[in-house]
Amino acid sequence: MNVNRILKVQNGDTLSALRQFLAAWWVQNDLDAMLAPVELLENSSIAPQVIEDPAGLAVVNPFAPLMTSNAAGIANRIVQDHSDQRLAILLRPCELRAFVELQKRRPVSSQPDEVVILGVDCIGTFTHSDYLRSLETPRLSGVTADVLRNAAEGGLRPQSFRTACMVCDWPAPWGADVTIGAIGVPSNDFLLVIARDDATDEHLGLKALTDALATEYQVSHRETVVGAVADMRAGMRRTLIEEMQTAYRFNDLGSFLAWFASCSLCGQCLDACPMYHGQFDNLLGKRETQQSGRAALAELVLISRWIASCSGCGMCEEQCESRVPLTLLISALSHRVRSEMHYKCGDPAQPPPWSRH
Known part of the structure; x- marks a missing residue:
């Protein structure tokens, strides 16, 4: 107590x-x-x-x-x-x-x-x-x-x-x-x-x-x-995400990806994230890997775990010179992933769902 x-x-x-x-x-x-x-x-x-x-x-x-x-x-x-x-x-x-x-x-x-x-x-x-x-x-x-x-x-x-x-x-x-x-x-x-x-x-x-x-x-x-x-x-988060979905067709994959069209691949958003440890290196061409279905699946697994561990600090958006609304985009993804996993980020009493007990 x-x-x-x-x-x-x-x-x-x-x-x-x-x-x-x-x-x-x-x-x-x-x-x-x-x-x-x-x-x-x-x-x-x-x-x-x-x-x-x-x-x-x-x-x-x-x-x-x-x-x-x-x-x-x-x-x-x-x-x-x-x-x-x-x-x-x-x-x-x-x-x-x-x-x-x-x-x-x-x-x-x-x-x-x-x-x-x-x-x-x-x-x-x-x-x-x-x-x-x-x-x-x-x-x-x-x-x-x-x-x-x-x-x-x-x-x-x-x-x-x-x-x-x-x-x-x-x-x-x-x-x-x-x-x-x-x-x-x-x-x-x-x-x-x-x-x-x-x-x-x-x-x-x-x-x-x-x-x-x-x-x-x-x-x-x-x-x-x-x-x-x-x-x-929490109410503000729902409101802002709903507004983004309505105004910018956030639910549409093409519109979602369009937000990243102006990305320069500078990597500053990734450098600002304390949870990032190379999950996108293959996609950014920074790491050689075998081009196989298993390698692609491993990439998706690492990215999903990274998203689930997002603490919501918003430092990624602070460093983005292209003004991509990363906070709301990642918040929507991370809350959906954690909901599916029944996981609460930052809870010291709860091990990650992917860990071996």
Whole structure:
């Protein structure tokens, strides 16, 4: 059972409260490094970086409404390369879904023991151009505070988030050791620090770093609001896909393929996907293979598994210079494939349907 604790915020400065919590938690748990999104003040951007000194936590900002890459791939490499170190990884929900899917590909014997996964509620992010426009008047701290206020209200205030965020499956982390709860939470007063279970709460010493146990109302209110946001975005996904099917004949194979007619085969969308590991190499002519029915079937199998593991981050569309609506195209495919497989992407308790139990 989850253990929900309160992290009080002083003077309405939510970001400072989180940074101080992370710094104290780092020292208490004797971490070697943490992967987290940090502010790049020289270009007003956000990027995932490995922090090796707790002083570096002063620029951590997981609430900023910008996502320039999916950190799951970086996290997976760090876990593999530094399996003997005490690490922490701070991820958004879609990044965590991708990380969980990547971990499912690893042999059970190689699963890391000294890695703590921190997840943060995410109400949404802007495209990079919209994000920069939002910074023209307020500072980065003001934009972050505005998004946190919207998260507290359950995303009721319209904001021009990326398509992937508007159709997100679930805006809260699945499978994190510790979740930072901000949706449905008055984050100018407090945040929720949610341990996966009693053993995790005790092992990580969260009682000493927080202020009190959350009340039943505070816990249930967040859970209710998270569910409401997910329902709202499921409805938005259905609406947008239906509009695409009507306006662009999305159900017609010819029209579907026409979207890709302007594709330059640059591969940037594939490079941006943490789940992509050469599933299209044959089609792109990057790998020699025997031209046989079995090889073609193997290609289809790999592609279907890749689609089923899509975390919905939308980084593919962000990198597409041809403006192909990849988020909705892939979302429609991935939800159909997962429905047929009865599979939920990013659920750590559910093995892939194609794995051998």
